[in-house]
Amino acid sequence: MASKRARLSTSVEAESARAKLEVVAAELGHEIRVFLAASQTKHATLTTSNEDDADDFYDLTAEDYYNLMSSRAESQIMKTQKMREAEAVASRERLTKAVIRVRFPDDYILEAKFQPSETIQTLVNLLMKVVAQPNLPFYLFTTPPKQRIADLSKDFYSAGFAPGANVYFSYDVPESHGLYTNEPFLREDIRILSTLDLGQEQIDLKYVAPKPALLEAASVVVNAKPVVVRSTKPKWFRR
Numbered sequence: 001m002a003s004k005r006a007r008l009s010t011s012v013e014a015e016s017a018r019a020k021l022e023v024v025a026a027e028l029g030h031e032i033r034v035f036l037a038a039s040q041t042k043h044a045t046l047t048t049s050n051e052d053d054a055d056d057f058y059d060l061t062a063e064d065y066y067n068l069m070s071s072r073a074e075s076q077i078m079k080t081q082k083m084r085e086a087e088a089v090a091s092r093e094r095l096t097k098a099v100i101r102v103r104f105p106d107d108y109i110l111e112a113k114f115q116p117s118e119t120i121q122t123l124v125n126l127l128m129k130v131v132a133q134p135n136l137p138f139y140l141f142t143t144p145p146k147q148r149i150a151d152l153s154k155d156f157y158s159a160g161f162a163p164g165a166n167v168y169f170s171y172d173v174p175e176s177h178g179l180y181t182n183e184p185f186l187r188e189d190i191r192i193l194s195t196l197d198l199g200q201e202q203i204d205l206k207y208v209a210p211k212p213a214l215l216e217a218a219s220v221v222v223n224a225k226p227v228v229v230r231s232t233k234p235k236w237f238r239r
Contacts, residue, residue: 017196024193028129034186034193035109092116098156099164102127102140104185108194116162121152127169130190132183137172 025031098114100123112126120140128134140149142165149159149167156162169185184191 013197020196021193024190028126030126031113032126032130032190032193033111034190035111036194037103037107037109092157095157095162098162100156100161101164101166102169103166104169106185108184108186108191110186110190114156116157117155119153119155120149120159120161123167124152130186132185132187133171139170139172140167141170142167 021031021033095116098116098118100112100114102110102112102123104110110127110130112123114122124140127138131138141147142149151159156165159165161167
């Protein structure tokens with residue numbers, strides 16, 4: 001009986017949490033969630049993990065290399081510009097959302113959902129609404145290596161941020177400004193969203209967007225023609 005009441009209570013709390021997120025989404029124009037990363041994962045979270053596959057996973061064998069080169073050469077000869085454009089459009093249409101996670105220096109993580117066709121400026125506009133000090137200039141960057149996101153007019157798809165990406169937030173002011181203290185980066189009513197109980201929904205703080213270059217290479221290998229192994233025996237030896 002007690003277990004049943006506990007499950008009911010958890011379900012009610014989860015529904016209440018979702019309702020709060022819907023209210024915030026209506027205010028901001030985008031669905032968001034807020035997480036607080038554990039301190040011990042500060043340097044490991046939201047970066048590309050090298051532990052998923054062994055180092056030799058990406059090594060090309062001689063046969064792989066032959067298939068890759070043959071496929072690329074054949075593709076360049078046989079595909080017309082129109083065909084390539086059609087493939088690009090089809091690939092883009094398969095992506096229906098871009099989930100962007102912004103990590104702040106105080107370990108808070110803001111997740112927001114966008115359309116792949118929306119620009120990075122849309123993300124900046126959203127952050128202007130949720131940061132504690134919107135009057136201060138800031139910038140976004142990716143890592144590793146640290147690379148500042150300069151072109152805000154790019155859409156998420158063109159920037160390689162669809163279906164998702166991890167970016168980092170930093171105020172664009174000198175350290176002598178005295179800003180880097182314990183002051184929070186997000187508004188209090190936004191930070192408190194990290195305490196919402198969403199029930200059994202799992203939060204993966206190691207979410208990493210696929211790398212477009214790897215995806216392209218993988219598709220080429222899959223479509224490659226198999227190597228035909230020819231016999232090396234002399235004619236007089238065959239029967």
